[in-house]
Every structure is written in structure tokens, then in C-alpha cells.
Amino acid sequence: MHARTGCWPKTLLRGLCMVLAMMGIARSWAAESRPNILLAIADDQSWAHTSAQGCKAVRTPAFDRVAALGVRFDQCMAASPGCSPSRAALLTGLHHWQVKEAGTHASSFPTQYVTYPDLLEQAGYFVGYTGKGWGPGNWRVSGRERNPAGPAFDKRKLKPPHKGMSANDYASNFADFLAARPADRPFCFWYGGQEPHRAYEEGAGVKAGKRLEDAELPPFLPDAPEVRSDVLDYCLEIEWFDSHLARMLKQLEEAGQLENTLVIVTADNGMPFPRAKANMYEYGIHVPLAIAWASRFPGGRVIDDPVGFVDLTATILEAAKVTHPAAKSDSLAPVGRSLFDLLLPSAGSTAVTERMAFSGRERHSSSRHNNLGYPTRALRTSRFLYIRNFAPDRWPAGDPQKYDAEGQLGPMHGAYHDIDSGPTLDYLVEHHGDPELGRYLHWAVDKRPAEELYDAKADPGCLENLAGDAAYADTLESLRGTLENVLRATGDPRMGDNPEIWETYPRYSPIREFPPADAPSQ
Numbered sequence: 220m221h222a223r224t225g226c227w228p229k230t231l232l233r234g235l236c237m238v239l240a241m242m243g244i245a246r247s248w249a250a251e252s253r254p255n256i257l258l259a260i261a262d263d264q265s266w267a268h269t270s271a272q273g274c275k276a277v278r279t280p281a282f283d284r285v286a287a288l289g290v291r292f293d294q295c296m297a298a299s300p301g302c303s304p305s306r307a308a309l310l311t312g313l314h315h316w317q318v319k320e321a322g323t324h325a326s327s328f329p330t331q332y333v334t335y336p337d338l339l340e341q342a343g344y345f346v347g348y349t350g351k352g353w354g355p356g357n358w359r360v361s362g363r364e365r366n367p368a369g370p371a372f373d374k375r376k377l378k379p380p381h382k383g384m385s386a387n388d389y390a391s392n393f394a395d396f397l398a399a400r401p402a403d404r405p406f407c408f409w410y411g412g413q414e415p416h417r418a419y420e421e422g423a424g425v426k427a428g429k430r431l432e433d434a435e436l437p438p439f440l441p442d443a444p445e446v447r448s449d450v451l452d453y454c455l456e457i458e459w460f461d462s463h464l465a466r467m468l469k470q471l472e473e474a475g476q477l478e479n480t481l482v483i484v485t486a487d488n489g490m491p492f493p494r495a496k497a498n499m500y501e502y503g504i505h506v507p508l509a510i511a512w513a514s515r516f517p518g519g520r521v522i523d524d525p526v527g528f529v530d531l532t533a534t535i536l537e538a539a540k541v542t543h544p545a546a547k548s549d550s551l552a553p554v555g556r557s558l559f560d561l562l563l564p565s566a567g568s569t570a571v572t573e574r575m576a577f578s579g580r581e582r583h584s585s586s587r588h589n590n591l592g593y594p595t596r597a598l599r600t601s602r603f604l605y606i607r608n609f610a611p612d613r614w615p616a617g618d619p620q621k622y623d624a625e626g627q628l629g630p631m632h633g634a635y636h637d638i639d640s641g642p643t644l645d646y647l648v649e650h651h652g653d654p655e656l657g658r659y660l661h662w663a664v665d666k667r668p669a670e671e672l673y674d675a676k677a678d679p680g681c682l683e684n685l686a687g688d689a690a691y692a693d694t695l696e697s698l699r700g701t702l703e704n705v706l707r708a709t710g711d712p713r714m715g716d717n718p719e720i721w722e723t724y725p726r727y728s729p730i731r732e733f734p735p736a737d738a739p740s741q
Contacts, residue, residue: 253539254512255480256339256407257467260309261460262302262351262416263496263639264486266295266505267435267679268457275433276424277454281465282509285484289511290520290562296576296599297488298528300496300503301583305487305528306353310334310367312532312543312555316579316596316711320361321353323581323592323721325728327361328353333544335532336369339407342541345400347372348409349392350385357727368409372396381427382420384459385413390466397470407539410467415456417491417639424451437502438680439494440643441650441659449642453490478513481538483531485509491639493647493663497583498615499597499606500673500681504578512538516562525599527576529555534562554709575600577705581721586617586636588733591722593637594713598702604681605698606671609713616664622732635664636731670695 266272269279271286272293298308303324304315311332315322318332336346352368365371375391389410400406425431425448434447434454464484471477486506489495495502508526511518533555536543556574576599582592594609608615614635621634632648647663650656662682672686672695685691706714712721 252479253344253405254515255405255471255476256344256535256539257410257471257480257482258408258535259410259412259460259464259467259482259484260306260351261412261457261486261507262414263488263491264415264457264460264507265489265495265502266293266507267437267502268454268490269507271509272507274435274454276429276435276451277457279457279461281461281468282484282507284465284468285482285511286509286521288513288518289482289509289516290518290522292508292510292522292524292526292558294523294525294576294599294601295485295506295508296525296527296578296597297486297504297506298578299580300488300498300578301580302351302487303354303356304580307332307367309487309528309532310336310353312529312536314529314554314577314579314709314711315581316706316713317554317709320724321356323724324583325355325357325726326724327356327727328358328363328367330362334367335535335541335543336367336407336409338536338541338543339539340369342539343404344407344539345404346370346407347396347399348411349373349389349396350387351411351413352409355728360727368411369407372399379459381423381455381459383418383423384456387413389463390470393467394470397474405539407535410464412460412463414460415453415491417641419449419452419456419641421452421642422448424448424453424455427455429454437492437495438682439502439659439662440492441646441656443646445642445646449492453492481510481512481535483508483510483535485531491641492643493616493638493659496639497580497637499578499580499595499604499671501604501675501679502681504597504599505675505679510534510558510562512562517564522561523601524561524574525576525601526558526561526574527555527578530558530576531555533557534559573600575701577702582724582726584617584636585726585729585731586634586733587613588618588735589722590726590730594718594721596702596706596711596713598698598705599675600698602674602676603694603698604671604673604675605695605702606673607699607702608667608669608671609718611667611669613666614664615667618733619664620734622734625732628734632660632664634731634733638663670699672698 299305307321320326321328346369348368352366372392375388377388429451434450489503537557579596616635623629647660
């Protein structure tokens with residue numbers, strides 16, 4: 220009996236689809252209707268901080284539910300360790316170095332780059348977003364009439380339980396969106412939580428009942444009560460984001476739409492702590508990812524292949540049966556590789572080529588003289604993380620000093636603005652002279668070599684650079700060549716005749732003043 224006759228019970232049909240998916244049949248046997256799309260993207264969350272990953276300090280039942288309904292990807296790499304470029308890559312399906320101003324922080328978003336919500340809207344989807352779409356940046360100056368994530372649904376507000384959390388009632392705004400959707404159209408919705416972005420209500424995690432001993436610290440952060448408490452505050456905000464996702468999933472379930480909704484849950488970059496966010500290390504680019512389409516994908520699985528944000532865009536477009544046109548002026552085709560081969564595995568199939576994920580950054584905050592950035596690119600395989608630093612003479616977290624007033628320098632270690640301010644950074648600066656604790660600040664702010672290589676499986680803290688180890692010389696050479704080839708093939712200006720074009724893109728937020736020369740080393 221053909222699936223589209225509707226004569227079989229829904230539960231039986233779903234079970235049969237899962238069996239056929241494992242046999243490699245269901246993909247060609249898809250129902251005519253396209254899925255709804257719900258993308259939930261947190262703001263600054265590393266992959267390790269979900270209860271599905273075993274983190275004791277956080278509870279994420281909604282993320283865990285999506286992972287159980289579908290697939291948890293344990294090696295998802297954000298397109299950049301910073302908000303704007305990472306979100307631009309996800310929206311366009313292009314690497315951040317391919318979208319000009321949109322590929323750096325707090326700039327603009329040229330109209331020549333089409334976004335997947337626009338494409339789906341053109342294909343008949345009802346689209347919208349709540350919370351943080353693309354940003355920070357100025358999309359209006361580019362001539363856009365709305366955020367690249369779509370029309371905003373932000374009218375509903377609430378009083379959050381703690382300071383620092385957004386007053387946006389994300390889930391109620393999603394309900395408004397669903398109520399406005401024409402009954403005959405699938406939807407595409409972007410839920411952009413502003414959590415767990417700083418600032419936090421200091422001590423809120425402990426006040427909420429979290430225990431300092433449950434805070435799990437990466438090896439590049441010191442074990443101190445102040446730091447543990449800061450991590451718990453971060454975890455509390457993750458839970459707030461997750462609670463709204465739980466409400467959204469319930470709304471879909473009650474509307475009978477959950478099984479035919481492609482749900483993707485991730486984060487734009489890693490945790491806002493020293494040596495994490497804004498850094499190309501694991502805790503800066505390695506983010507959580509769970510994907511479910513309950514009526515289509517076999518659930519309860521964990522996949523270890525490295526995947527990137529451009530792959531998510533390709534997956535969304537394939538699910539919606541939409542073809543991505545080349546960018547209007549640059550003739551750039553999308554570079555992502557759909558995850559359908561992993562989400563719908565064929566029995567006995569093997570990958571034709573090993574998957575790799577790519578990431579990079581230019582300017583993050585205003586942290587250096589003349590508003591200079593810190594250009595880096597990275598390649599992640601299933602085991603190794605290779606990083607290319609194009610300006611190793613610059614300070615990676617920002618110059619150590621800035622002008623607090625005209626001609627008046629502020630204190631040493633007072634200008635690391637590529638690190639979000641908070642109790643942990645304060646602790647590192649306060650103890651920079653301590654014989655034991657001083658190393659943590661050095662790990663976060665010291666200048667770095669042109670090349671870095673880490674065994675990301677054995678060393679997720681990325682503290683042992685293997686680039687100078689003769690035993691890894693072949694690996695280093697291979698990954699260097701692969702990255703350079705990809706950057707050239709995708710038109711990265713850093714590999715071309717005008718690499719400094721990145722420093723010319725305007726910044727639509729305050730620009731700080733720094734000395735014309737780097738401050739002395741610590």
C-alpha cells in the first residue's frame with residue numbers, strides 16, 4: 220500500500236518509515252508535504268553543557284528530547300567563534316569569509332547574499348523569528364527592510380527570573396507566529412535566544428539551588444569559587460533558553476505538527492569565558508547540535524562526524540526541496556554538504572569522503588589599534604583541530620591597554636575586549652602575578668604562533684600545541700594543504716591579493732582608542 224494513500228495508521232506508518240530509512244528506501248519514498256522548520260539557536264553555549272552530554276550543572280530536557288527524537292551530533296563546529304559571522308554563514312550557506320561585511324562583527328549584511336528564510340518564503344513557507352536573529356550589526360544600512368532571519372515576532376514580554384535574561388517571551392511569540400500562519404503553508408521559524416550571553420546576575424546559579432561542586436571547569440580555567448559560581452550562572456541561562464524551547468515543542472505537539480517539523484537546536488559559538496568565545500579552540504567553536512524530524516529520521520542516535528553550519532543550511536534546503544541560487548554578484552555556490560546521508564543512513568553505506576568542518580574569524584570587538592581584528596581560520600577533522608593565525612604579531616584577546624581618556628592610558632590588562640567581561644576574567648586579571656594562577660591569564664591573552672594543531676579528542680582544552688612535534692609533521696602538512704586549498708577555492712580574501720580588505724569594513728558600534736604600538740608583554 221502506498222504511503223500517500225493515508226490508509227495506514229500513523230504509528231504504523233512512522234515505524235515502517237524508520238525501518239525503510241535504515242534500508243536506504245525511505246528517502247525516495249518521502250511524503251509530498253514539506254516539513255516545517257524550527258531552528259533554535261542559543262547565544263554563546265559550548266557543546267559540553269547539556270544534560271544529554273552528562274553535564275551535572277545544567278538540565279536541558281528540551282534539547283535532550285530533540286536528541287532522543289532524532290540525532291545528537293557530538294562534533295558540530297560553528298562557522299565562527301563570534302555571533303555575527305557565525306549567524307551569517309548559517310543564514311546564507313556560505314563560509315563567513317565569503318559574505319564580505321556580514322563575515323565580520325557589527326558590520327552590515329549586503330543584499331546580494333540571499334538567506335534561507337528568504338528562499339523558503341519564496342517557495343511558499345511562512346517565515347518569522349523571535350529574539351536574536353542576525354546580529355550584532357546594521358542590516359538596514361545595507362538596504363534590507365527586515366532582519367536577515369525574517370519578520371520579527373517580539374511583542375510578547377515577561378519578567379525573567381533573573382537579571383541579565385531577556386524579557387522576550389520567546390515561546391509566546393512563537394505561539395503568535397503559529398496563530399498567524401496560513402493553514403495551508405509550512406512554516407520556517409528562527410528562535411534566537413539571547414541566553415546564555417553575558418551579562419549574568421552574579422550568584423544567580425547558587426541562589427537557584429545549583430552546587431559549586433557540580434560546576435565542570437575546562438582545563439584552561441582555574442578552580443576557584445568565583446569561577447565555579449560564574450559557570451553556574453551561565454548554566455542557569457542555558458536552562459532558561461531550553462525552557463522556552465520546551466514550551467515550543469509542546470505547542471507543536473498539541474497542534475499535531477511536531478512529527479512533521481524539522482527541529483534543529485544549536486548555538487552560534489562557545490561559552491563567553493576566557494579562551495573560549497572569540498577563540499578558535501574547542502570551547503569557542505564546538506557547539507551543541509540535535510536534529511529531529513520524527514516522521515522521517517530514525518531517532519535516539521549519536522553521530523560523531525564533524526559537521527559545520529553551512530551543512531545545516533544545506534540540510535534545511537534539502538528538506539524544504541529548495542535550490543540555493545548562486546550569490547548575485549560573486550557567483551558563489553553554497554558550500555555546505557547536507558546531513559541527510561547521516562540522518563537517513565542506508566544499510567551498510569559508507570561515507571565517500573571524510574567530513575570536515577571549517578571555521579574562522581576576523582574582527583570581534585573593538586580591541587586593537589585602528590580597530591584591527593585577529594584573523595584566523597580553522598579546520599576540524601574527527602580528531603584534529605588545525606588553526607592558522609594570519610597575524611600572530613597581534614594580541615589574540617585584544618591589546619593589554621587602551622585609552623580611558625584622551626592621552627590617558629588605562630591599567631595594564633584592562634583592555635582584553637575580545638573576552639566578555641565578568642567574574643572569571645576579573646579573577647584572572649587579579650591573580651595574573653600569582654606563580655600558579657598566572658598561567659590562566661597567559662593562556663587566554665598571550666600571542667600565539669602562526670600555526671596550531673591539537674588532538675581535540677585527547678585535549679579538548681587545546682593546551683598542547685602539536686604543530687612543532689615531529690611525530691605530527693605529516694598531519695600538520697596535510698591539514699595545512701587542505702585548509703589552504705579550501706580557502707582558495709572559496710575565494711577567501713586572506714589568500715588573495717587584498718587580504719586587508721577585512722580591516723576596511725565599517726563597524727556600526729563604538730570604536731575604542733588604543734596606543735599605536737602593542738603594549739609590553741606581561
